[in-house]
Amino acid sequence: MGYVAVTAGEEIIERAADLFEKQRLDGDAETLSVVQLEGQLERLTAQAASEGGLYAPRLAALAVKQAQGDTVEASFLLRAYRSTLERWDETVTVDHGELFATRRVSPAYKDVPGGQLLGPTKDYTQRLLDFDLEAEDGREGEPDDPTAEWDVADEDPETVTNVMAILREEGLVEEPAAVGETEPSDTTRTPVTHPAGRDEVLQELARGETGALTALGYSALRGYGQVHPTLAEVRVGRLPVKIEHPYTGEVVTVTDVEVSESEAVVPVYAKRDDPQFAFGYGLTFGRNERKAIAMTILDASIQLDGRDEPAENPEFVLDVIDGMDSFGFIEHLKLPHYVTFQSILDRIRSIRERTLEGDGGANSGSDPAPTEVETDD
Amino acid sequence: MDDPNDRADRFELIAACEGAVLARLANExxxxxxxxxxxxxxxxxxxxxxxxxxxERRPFNLGEVVVTPAEVELGGERGFAMRPGKAERAAFSGAIVDAAIAGGHDRRATMTDELAAAAERREAERRRAWNESRHTAVEFETLEDDG
Structure with a gap:
């Protein structure tokens, strides 16, 4: 059964949209600027960019403003905008080791070369409401810089050694088989087919919905899977965006993008006679460590290619992980389904009538036997 | 990326320069x-x-980045620029600046100085970010059980 178009007054739809917009503008508070959103709610805008699969911080802030803070709606807006743009090219492939990290912690190695850099985080503080933030409202002048009194060194920036590289040097990680450089699949242009390649899995996870990744990753930790990783490291920093200059052919840097990265070492006990390590990797746009870690768990789980546990089933994970897909399917249910529902009503009534006729009305005072009804949505 | 007279270096300098600076140079x-x-x-x-x-050391597609490229021909010299984000004016200005420097414009020295100054500001920001991060370096200690 297909969908049947319904009509309603366009003017009424516009009125409803106006009411939605009024909600944002109602009250005495000044409107939030896109610049404020980009600068002060960066984690929110980063989530929208990550789930939209589109890195453009200012546009992500605009999308968050338009969506009134709904990250999935915002990422939908970003993907819609993206669909209007031409692609200039793919970038030159950058190695993840080129990440300029401003935060790097290794839960696996206490004395990791390059050190543990906590960077900007509140991970090690108590989660208590800070009522002092309320006092910022309406305050004039520049806000106080909490780092103003810091006496920082003046060292040349470095890139920190990657923990996976250290494990490789120690022979604890198998060298990948030498394969020729292959063109990675692009799931924005070619739908994923199963079995999915690792490049497709990583791309889909990187643009997946944060909550969905977190829930599925958590399911593995709660026992619905074998993977309970030790994180080799978690990093936040900036990754260069490089192209070949159209005149000279030289590799040049256009800009850099903020990313969160996570790597995990996972002991796998499925084969008792051959215990081994598996590795998981997570990388996503913006500051979103939760998503990067969840992606790491799912990457490691999917490599097990199981069918019994949700997180280990690549088809299941990739089918439910995308925010646009799930948002669209869940929320479409609130749109008119009058014909579908009328059809169900007709069948139910018909079944009831046939049941009543069959028993000669003997059970007319009681409910008919439960009958399975198929819907065709 | 420190030689504004080199095409590739100049591309990076223009990409990193403030849009307002590029617009002013292009207007001049x-x-x-x-x-x-x-x-x-x-x-x-x-x-x-x-x-x-x-x-597995294989490439994958992380996601798309919005950039704005532009290309012009100024006085017979081509110029190309690409700016991060939706930045039409900055990209157009950058392409003009690129072509002007390539063509030996009279104000070439001023332009290269401006680009070098913008690069210094950017490097200073990167340096500050690194050193602030280093200021949060921590050594975790394991509490051994003597018993």
Missing amino acids: ILESDPPLDVLQEPKPQLLMQRVREPV
Whole structure:
């Protein structure tokens, strides 16, 4: 059964949209600027960019403003905008080791070369409401810089050694088989087919919905899977965006993008006679460590290619992980389904009538036997 | 990326320079009304960011980055620029600046100084970010059980 178009007054739809917009503008508070959103709610805008699969911080802030803070709606807006743009090219492939990290912690190695850099985080503080933030409202002048009194060194920036590289040097990680450089699949242009390649899995996870990744990753930790990783490291920093200059052919840097990265070492006990390590990797746009870690768990789980546990089933994970897909399917249910529902009503009534006729009305005072009804949505 | 006279270095300097600086430089170049052809209109486009992951060392597509490229011909010299984000004016200005420097414009020295100064500011920001991060370096200690 297909969908049947319904009509309603366009003017009424516009009125409803106006009411939605009024909600944002109602009250005495000044409107939030896109610049404020980009600068002060960066984690929110980063989530929208990550789930939209589109890195453009200012546009992500605009999308968050338009969506009134709904990250999935915002990422939908970003993907819609993206669909209007031409692609200039793919970038030159950058190695993840080129990440300029401003935060790097290794839960696996206490004395990791390059050190543990906590960077900007509140991970090690108590989660208590800070009522002092309320006092910022309406305050004039520049806000106080909490780092103003810091006496920082003046060292040349470095890139920190990657923990996976250290494990490789120690022979604890198998060298990948030498394969020729292959063109990675692009799931924005070619739908994923199963079995999915690792490049497709990583791309889909990187643009997946944060909550969905977190829930599925958590399911593995709660026992619905074998993977309970030790994180080799978690990093936040900036990754260069490089192209070949159209005149000279030289590799040049256009800009850099903020990313969160996570790597995990996972002991796998499925084969008792051959215990081994598996590795998981997570990388996503913006500051979103939760998503990067969840992606790491799912990457490691999917490599097990199981069918019994949700997180280990690549088809299941990739089918439910995308925010646009799930948002669209869940929320479409609130749109008119009058014909579908009328059809169900007709069948139910018909079944009831046939049941009543069959028993000669003997059970007319009681409910008919439960009958399975198929819907065709 | 420190030689504004080198095409590749200049590309990076223009990409990193503040848009307002580029716009001012481009306006100064256009004051004398030189012949200008737009070879590529500045409009936002996409770059698919490719990253090599560490497990199997294979590339994958992380996601797309919005950039704005532009290309002009100024007085017979081509200029190309690409700016991050939706930045039509900055990209167009950057392409004009690129062409002007390549063509030996009278104000070439001023322009290269401005680009070098912008690069210094950017490097200072990067340096500050690194050193602030280093200021949060911690050594975790394991509490051994003597018993």
